Amino acid sequence: MKVAKRTFDAVIVGAGGAGMRAAVTLAESGLKTAVITKVFPTRSHTVAAQGGVSASLGNSEPDHWTWHMYDTVKGSDWLGDQDAIEFMCKQAPQVVVELEHYGMPFDRLDNGKIYQRPFGGHMSNFGEKPVRRACAAADRTGHAMLHALYQRNVRANTQFFVEWLALDLLRAPDGRVLGVLAMEMETGEVTVFQAKATLFATGGAGRIYYSSTNAFINTGDGVGMAARAGIPLEDMEFWQFHPTGVAGAGVLITEGVRGEGGILRNSDGERFMERYAPNAKDLASRDVVSRAMVTEINEGRGCGPAKDHVMLDITHLDPHTIMQRLPGIREISIQFAGVDPIKAPIPVVPTCHYQMGGIPTNYHGEVVVDGASVAGFYAAGECACASVHGANRLGTNSLLDLLVFGKSSGESMVEFIRKEPAALQEVPQAEIDKSLARVNRLNTQTHGADVHETRLAMQRTMQAHAGVFRFKDMLQQGVDKILEIEKQVAQTEIKDKSQVWNTARIEALELDNLIEVAKATIVSANARTESRGAHVRDDAPDTAEHPNGRDDANWLKHSLWYREGNRLDYKPVKLEPLTVESIALKTRAY
Amino acid sequence: MYELREKMKWRARRGLLELDLFFTRFIANDLDALGEPELEKLLDLLTCDDHELWAMLNGTQECEVPHWQSTVALLQHKAAVTTTLAGL
Numbered sequence: 130m131k132v133a134k135r136t137f138d139a140v141i142v143g144a145g146g147a148g149m150r151a152a153v154t155l156a157e158s159g160l161k162t163a164v165i166t167k168v169f170p171t172r173s174h175t176v177a178a179q180g181g182v183s184a185s186l187g188n189s190e191p192d193h194w195t196w197h198m199y200d201t202v203k204g205s206d207w208l209g210d211q212d213a214i215e216f217m218c219k220q221a222p223q224v225v226v227e228l229e230h231y232g233m234p235f236d237r238l239d240n241g242k243i244y245q246r247p248f249g250g251h252m253s254n255f256g257e258k259p260v261r262r263a264c265a266a267a268d269r270t271g272h273a274m275l276h277a278l279y280q281r282n283v284r285a286n287t288q289f290f291v292e293w294l295a296l297d298l299l300r301a302p303d304g305r306v307l308g309v310l311a312m313e314m315e316t317g318e319v320t321v322f323q324a325k326a327t328l329f330a331t332g333g334a335g336r337i338y339y340s341s342t343n344a345f346i347n348t349g350d351g352v353g354m355a356a357r358a359g360i361p362l363e364d365m366e367f368w369q370f371h372p373t374g375v376a377g378a379g380v381l382i383t384e385g386v387r388g389e390g391g392i393l394r395n396s397d398g399e400r401f402m403e404r405y406a407p408n409a410k411d412l413a414s415r416d417v418v419s420r421a422m423v424t425e426i427n428e429g430r431g432c433g434p435a436k437d438h439v440m441l442d443i444t445h446l447d448p449h450t451i452m453q454r455l456p457g458i459r460e461i462s463i464q465f466a467g468v469d470p471i472k473a474p475i476p477v478v479p480t481c482h483y484q485m486g487g488i489p490t491n492y493h494g495e496v497v498v499d500g501a502s503v504a505g506f507y508a509a510g511e512c513a514c515a516s517v518h519g520a521n522r523l524g525t526n527s528l529l530d531l532l533v534f535g536k537s538s539g540e541s542m543v544e545f546i547r548k549e550p551a552a553l554q555e556v557p558q559a560e561i562d563k564s565l566a567r568v569n570r571l572n573t574q575t576h577g578a579d580v581h582e583t584r585l586a587m588q589r590t591m592q593a594h595a596g597v598f599r600f601k602d603m604l605q606q607g608v609d610k611i612l613e614i615e616k617q618v619a620q621t622e623i624k625d626k627s628q629v630w631n632t633a634r635i636e637a638l639e640l641d642n643l644i645e646v647a648k649a650t651i652v653s654a655n656a657r658t659e660s661r662g663a664h665v666r667d668d669a670p671d672t673a674e675h676p677n678g679r680d681d682a683n684w685l686k687h688s689l690w691y692r693e694g695n696r697l698d699y700k701p702v703k704l705e706p707l708t709v710e711s712i713a714l715k716t717r718a719y
Numbered sequence: 720m721y722e723l724r725e726k727m728k729w730r731a732r733r734g735l736l737e738l739d740l741f742f743t744r745f746i747a748n749d750l751d752a753l754g755e756p757e758l759e760k761l762l763d764l765l766t767c768d769d770h771e772l773w774a775m776l777n778g779t780q781e782c783e784v785p786h787w788q789s790t791v792a793l794l795q796h797k798a799a800v801t802t803t804l805a806g807l
Contacts, residue, residue: 344736
């Protein structure tokens with residue numbers, strides 16, 4: 130089947146912070162640049178980022194990029210690549226100032242410099258004491274960043290293709306990436322977007338979990354497309370969780386609620402944290418609280434019909450205290466849990482927040498497979514694994530990742546494109562047909578699986594079997610279940626076969642991407658028999674030989690999951706930075 | 720009408736989870752009852768930025784655009800929560 134074709138110097142999939150930062154560099158270099166996006170750019174999930182972006186500007190007190198680097202390596206539990214981490218931390222002040230020059234309305238000090246606030250894990254002098262490093266625009270940093278970048282792109286004549294869904298990566302027989310096939314939602318028409326260089330900046334895939342803080346658009350489209358195109362996925366077992374998201378909804382309930390006296394209770398009404406943390410109780414650290422909650426649920430003391438959550442109780446607090454100090458929480462609870470926390474406890478569960486792994490890249494944003502760059506293919510942001518977050522991301526490094534690696538990808542692409550011949554290589558028809566077959570299957574499938582039910586089965590399986598606290602038997606069972614669910618995903622059926630604004634079809638296509646991420650996650654997690662960062666296993670506990678359950682002798686390495694054969698491989702962590710001494714391994718303790 | 724409804728469903732996919740959840744409820748229960756003029760107004764409202772839209776819908780910010788006010792009021796009324804959401 131012949132499809133329409135559009136040609137560009139560069140095609141970017143995704144218009145969040147990373148995609149738009151790369152687009153600025155490409156378009157301002159005079160290159161013909163297209164950005165394909167499912168939703169209007171300023172409605173990308175970057176909009177939800179509140180905390181800020183870190184940079185060692187030292188505007189309020191002394192700071193240095195090497196201290197930021199130390200915090201990031203330590204946060205990553207030494208799984209981050211130290212060359213990429215040095216690059217990111219050293220670049221941070223420059224990309225933040227550039228963003229300011231693009232019009233980002235950062236909060237300011239009286240002297241006019243960018244205001245910086247303290248943030249968990251940000252320390253001066255290699256872990257000595259807290260430092261103010263986070264730059265923010267009130268609590269709408271991501272929102273302001275998107276607007277600044279979008280305006281800059283409009284000025285630079287970047288071409289946006291809004292409400293287009295990228296379907297698949299298109300590759301030449303030699304592996305070079307030639308662009309993507311994409312569908313316009315308004316018409317259902319499919320078009321080849323061919324380019325000399327293609328960037329994936331499609332965000333994370335937090336919707337693989339039943340309880341997720343991620344917006345519905347976070348379906349791992351780039352990660353799924355990469356996997357189908359034969360690109361391995363790196364470190365997908367590492368996901369950051371927050372202990373208290375509203376059960377069944379995912380909206381976060383801040384730790385401040387427990388600070389005000391909130392108590393976690395199981396189905397017996399017991400204040401179970403007294404058993405797990407006799408001193409700190411409900412105010413124990415995030416990982417301790419999350420593990421206790423999961424243990425209660427797994428041992429049958431969860432609440433609700435499915436016994437899949439616990440309760441956060443503030444009914445004993447003075448209603449005036451709740452109204453005055455926690456008004457937002459009361460509103461969230463009423464809106465999304467259907468309960469007024471003055472009268473009844475809030476159902477909560479550890480909730481997925483951020484994807485540390487992704488498409489393997491170097492710090493230039495080039496996708497790297499078997500030690501070599503894939504010609505014409507780049508990735509940046511949450512869908513990519515540079516790897517700067519390793520086993521756990523440091524707060525405010527997510528927005529920094531978007532800026533630094535969005536920019537470096539853009540610069541690498543400019544350099545690559547300028548060396549390329551003017552004529553574009555022919556896209557093999559078989560590549561196009563392979564992708565079209567996926568759409569055609571949906572259009573003709575009968576007696577198939579329901580998309581919503583199948584997605585729900587995947588999400589519940591991932592939550593129960595590969596959540597914040599992991600168990601050997603549960604992981605293995607989870608792998609088997611997910612591989613069964615994969616068979617249903619291959620047979621999803623949509624009742625509505627229309628071409629125009631067919632959201633059912635879009636959701637089915639997104640599920641094709643989610644299942645790849647789910648497989649990569651649970652297979653990688655099952656295989657990694659240590660605890661490290663956000664990957665915590667019951668059978669890899671804290672011992673004298675292996676503090677925090679970490680096993681550097683066997684597991685100081687990156688996982689690589691290949692879709693073909695559902696197999697794993699590994700590659701070493703880059704412990705050598707670019708210019709400074711390596712940050713030596715030690716126990717991660719705060 | 721069908722196309723407008725489908726378009727609205729997609730445009731209700733937002734960057735903020737809170738809005739996704741809010742509109743999921745509305746779409747499930749109330750979208751089919753909207754006439755074409757209401758749908759057009761709703762689509763216009765959906766051009767708002769996420770934070771601004773959420774603030775209007777949860778009542779922490781007044782809607783200052785006169786021709787959106789009836790739509791905001793309708794959404795607030797229809798999407799009032801009574802039960803726990805699950806499986807979204």
